């Protein structure tokens with residue numbers, strides 16, 4: 001069999017996964033104007049159920065967390081009910097699925113909340129009122145078609161940061177009600193939790209800023225709250241120490257992320273998911289971190305991601321640098337990625353970026369989403 005390491009069974013928390021391929025979380029913008037999961041999304045995830053485990057696209061934990069056009073939410077019973085279609089469809093095919101919990105922070109936009117009931121201040125929020133550097137921002141998909149200005153976020157008050165633990169706990173409860181096997185806390189790519197972890201975006205002087213310990217505190221609080229809903233080994237964390245996406249990168253990236261990994265190692269989590277490869281952008285603040293760096297300080301299950309071909313993924317596991325590898329872009333056009341690599345069949349090409357998301361005038365389309373055929 002090709003790729004015997006990548007395609008071997010693995011234990012992840014309480015689950016036995018059929019292989020070590022993780023479907024990386026990918027926002028596809030098919031949740032429609034209500035930002036709610038739907039049958040089309042259930043079909044998409046069910047098509048990919050042979051991955052050892054699926055991580056959903058980023059899913060908003062509150063109105064303030066919203067920041068991507070037509071991405072789904074998970075903070076009301078109605079959101080949970082809507083997601084049941086997906087979890088049931090994946091489980092029916094023997095798959096496992098975690099929900100990625102996402103607060104977009106300063107990388108969102110106020111127009112997601114303008115005129116929304118119960119929202120007095122629609123502005124984006126962040127640890128500090130520092131505007132996201134726009135040069136590497138990528139495109140911002142908001143409620144209004146066409147490009148929008150990046151905004152300066154409002155600094156969260158200390159009590160509001162305290163309250164994030166309850167926000168994520170509620171989202172975790174909704175995820176459990178929806179039937180998800182676990183949750184992944186999104187601390188990568190310049191969204192809210194990553195901006196707390198990194199010195200370039202966090203200049204706070206209260207208990208949530210300054211030292212590594214203080215910058216880690218909000219994640220620690222969230223994990224303590226979320227693990228009252230799910231067991232620790234049903235909760236994963238995703239970080240991007242090398243990434244530049246959304247204008248990230250900090251001079252102390254190496255020391256700070258090693259500290260965070262050391263703390264996370266004590267919690268018995270399902271996994272630590274590290275965007276280690278440089279193919280999603282590199283901040284060039286020093287030598288890039290490697291999976292070996294994380295192996296030295298993190299004793300649990302490690303997931304590696306970004307730019308892995310099956311050969312490299314297999315080698316990374318064989319060499320002991322990772323336990324699973326998350327595959328993103330190849331999964332856009334290869335719903336049966338696992339079956340293909342198991343047969344050494346050719347992979348379909350990654351579709352152009354113009355097909356990755358929906359735009360305002362192209363709602364809920366299956367085109368470029370669920371219409372990639374399995375291999376002959």
Ligand SMILES: Cc1cc2nc3c(=O)[nH]c(=O)nc-3n(C[C@H](O)[C@H](O)[C@H](O)COP(=O)(O)O)c2cc1C
Nearest residue numbers: 024025026027057058280306307308327328329356
């Ligand atoms: C269309 C698209 C949407 C993405 N959405 C998310 C997301 O919602 N959450 C997240 O953590 N990463 C997201 N990412 C990053 C991917 O999870 C992954 O890290 C990236 O594609 C690199 O892996 P790859 O080289 O295997 O594609 C997205 C990437 C793509 C291409």
